[in-house]
Amino acid sequence: MSKGTSAAASVAMPPVRRGKSLGRRILEHWQLYLLLLVPVVITVIYKYIPMYGVQIAFRDFKASRGFLGSEWVGWEWFERFFTAPTFSRMISNTVLLSFFSLLWSFPIPIILALAMNQMRFKRYRRVVQTVLYAPHFISIMVVCGMIRIFLSPSGGLLNLLLGTKIDFLTEASAFRTIYIVSGIWQEAGWGTIVYLATLSTVDPALYEAAKIDGASMFQRIAHIDFPALVPMAVLMLIMSAGSLMNVGFEKVWLLQTDLNKATSDVIAVYVYQQGIENAKYSYATAVGLFNTVINIALLFIVNTIAKKAADVSFV
């Protein structure tokens, strides 16, 4: 199995070769540093130089005073965020929405990829794959428009099927389900791409051997495909954990009504609404920074666990 052999290889070739000086080792890898040169230069220019902008989280940014001239206000924006009337609700809504999203939308692409990978009818498989991938291209605005139509109590498909007259968009209890199910519809097929690519590297000889041993399809999936996917799946999980606080603003905003705010009031929408008034870039940056800190903390925790459990690491 490829996973096994590469692990074995790294054991056979310990990264640190004793006896060689650091300078010597750097010299040995000059070609690799050369490869990194352009990416590093671009990152410094376009990512690091503008980073001075982050400090406006601690200033009262006024465009006319610039980034260095705006008044220094320290933690004021953070305090304001922490004392916002709906602060605790926003935090818990954001975390829960993200968490449940992850819980449902993480395993589904893996299952789909495993199933499609075993499909022997190549043409049909391509059709299925293209269909699953297509919803990714529908804009959020139109997806939300369709949700409205499908869920409408006057003539909406779901109410027709259930024989009810419920306005689901005004039910706080339905919001997360709507958000997550539509998200899975839109992104699950897209999410399978990286898993399918990983599965394509599995050596077909393994399948042949398994077939001779009389292994059923499910056994082949369990013993060959699934282990091959684990490192990528764990990595995707770490990455999702590291963006848990980043709930997309547009979709929540388009699906929010005054009556489902109990579950749909999330940080991203709040920042947007606050931003409309007087363009509060500082406030938005401060809240963004707060999200980042939480994201990094989560990333760190999940990364540590993953490193121990599956030897997959983000850094």
Place this chain on the structure above:
Amino acid sequence: MKRNWKKILSLMLCLCAVCALMTSCSSSGKDDKKSGEAQKDFYIMGGMSALSAGYDSNVVLNELAQKAGINIEWDTMSDSLAEQVNIRIAGEQYPDAFMGVGFSNYDIATYGADGVFIDLTPYLNKDVMPNLTKILEENPDIRSAITMADGKIYGLPAAEQMGTAGIGLQDDYSIYTIPQFSMINKAWLDKLGLEVPTTLDELKVCLQAFKDNDMSATFYGNAPGSTIPMSTGFDQWCWGQNVFYAGFGFTNWPNDVCNDLLLGDDGKVSFVCATDNYRKAVTYFHDWYAEGLMDIEMFSQDTNQLIAKCSQGQVGVATWWYIEEVMGDKSGDYVFLPILAGPDGTYNVTVRDGGAVNSGNLNITSACSNPEALLKFYDMWYDGEVVMQLQYGPKGVFFTEQDEKGMWISITDAQAREKYGKSAGELKGVHEVYGPKLILSKYYNENFYMEDRAIVRLEDLYYKWMQPYVKSTTTYPIDCVYTQDELDVIDRYKADFESAVSEQEGLWLKNGGPTDEEWNAYVEMLTKNCGMEKLLAAYQSAYDRYSGK
């Protein structure tokens, strides 16, 4: 494989070269100011209509610039204007002036204080700006509306005083005074032998009858059970439910100052959403909602969904400015409802302010070395015949001829479609210039006729709503000027306050009116967490200054 090698290497080398080039040329990009001669070429950045093709070949503007002896390079956009403006200001790359941006008073005061915008008061005299100076002398209220709290003026005034005076009526009510007109299906009433209701209780009987007799199905042949007795949005601008609250002594339309803010005849401000009347109203209308008389979808639908239902004849009662706009083919069956009295037999309509004067549509920056020349150009805008062309389109295009009184007559919709292949409205969109257009009420009587739709709307407003039903037109002035401290309070609390109020209003309408306990908790939350008292104090002190107390 060899080829790949080379390809990648050469690509990388290219990238390196690009990077080196880029870092080397990162010098400052600020334009050098021309010295010596007085500036004649100006660079102006701003907004434009999405239908406009830009101002380079705009005949009206070109003629004005020629008269003023200046050249203007226009950099106008209809998308992402706020970002672009912010980038320019933060990057200290100012144009000579911003036009049609619509800066808020908050921005104007800040940018003025920080020296981005220059003070225009030295130029507001008969030599530089004769037209505007005359207008400001005749209309001191316009001057006070554009004077910031520091006593300076950082922008030229703009406003559209479209009101009932413009169509020759006695009192001047802005077209925005009442945003929602309610309508009912008269054909259904006739069929059921009912009169047009005059009270909320009577309306309720009608709605119940619409529902019981499934009028949508029986009268128009729609699917059984498709009748929606009344459909509106929730706290929406022209299609909300707010007009029906008049039976409880208020109408809390969406408001440009702050939602639910009321100014009493005694000059005291208050929030209607913390009064007993408000509590009674939401309690009362919950019954309607619960009995299926109000559209179950009122909290989530958008205008498309509303128009879809209305134009198919499913809806008995709705709100909008014009009946035909929502009812389509069925318009003939509908009539406007009167203002309905509440359970205690009274009603009261609280109006809103509109047509505010603002000074965020032409602001000269410190980059401009010859403001006088530019202001001479803009002074020509303060003339009835010029501004009408900037608003609607040039003579010969939008304005076709003059009548015997010297008034300009605008193109009809049919003529516009025939000649230009677009509606008159779109024709206006193509030629309109965004900027400091001050359209005074008198221009509608001296220079040109107001557009037909506005006349219809103003006549409806005047005869059907204002005259019979509105007792007091006191309302919080939209052009009130705030101090920086007041602006900070508003900035901090307003959005949270409005959001908390409308959420709770919706929940009570849907789930049942407040118990004493809920009500007290709500008022406490507004006071404690949403800064209600602080907002009131800020609005009160600003108003006291405004009214000269």
Place this chain on the structure above:
Amino acid sequence: MQVKEKKLRSLSDKTSDIILVVFCTVIMLIVAYPLYYVLVASFSDPYDVYAGKTFLLPSQFTFKGYTSVFADQRIFSGYLNSIKYTIIGTIYSVVLIFCTAYPLSKKSLPGRKWISIFFIITMYFGGGLVPTYLVVKNTGLLNNMWALFLPGGVAVGNVIIVRNFFENSLPGELLEAAEIDGASHLRTFVSIVIPLSRSIMAVMVVFSMVAYWNDWFTALIYLKADQAPLPLVLRNILIRSSASASQASTISGGYAELNKVTEMIKFASIIVAAAPMLIIYPFVQKYFEQGFMTGAVKG
């Protein structure tokens, strides 16, 4: 547990094939229906769409949405611009991702961890629009196509995926053998790693391609109007159409009629914008298929 396993084993390949096909078909139909709905809606009267009359077939069949979109000449230059940006941007991105990911996958590289952290920081901290704009302007990229690619830096998330692939999915013995043979790092990278990574490269092509194809905001900020890519052109058409509707409502009436066109454009735009990406995808798909790799390794 034992019983279950036996039962599974007794299932023939044919049975499991049938189960698979049924499973995939059901999923596909569920996903396909809303897609079909968008297609139907793009040919229907929007008020009928909103009234729930188009769940099966179009109502008041019309091409108005498409004719309105294609009536605008800019749509063609939008297509051309988008194709150009997408091709160049994808090549640039994928090269950059691979150049970054390969060194970072080498456990022996001194400073590897710090270089990784250097890149990862940019995933979490950004300076915001204004400072980035100023750098773009100062590096002379305003109104230049490269402003669409360079300010994005390196797609760090993708780099990590590729690095992970290098570490876990490449046959270690092959790389080892190359190293023993004395092949240089670059040589191994170009002649062994890249050919073996075509599947993940295909993934990166799809990811980058779609990201550039859908991006309109960057173009809006940095490029001139005549350089606008397709999604920005479509956005403009939509904004114009809705401006027409609101203009009409103030002067001549007919808001409802013109607003219909806006709604039709919304649905038609989806089809117009997504079609090329849906046509291309099947060609990329073969790189994700079982057994594709064998040929690569042997060749």
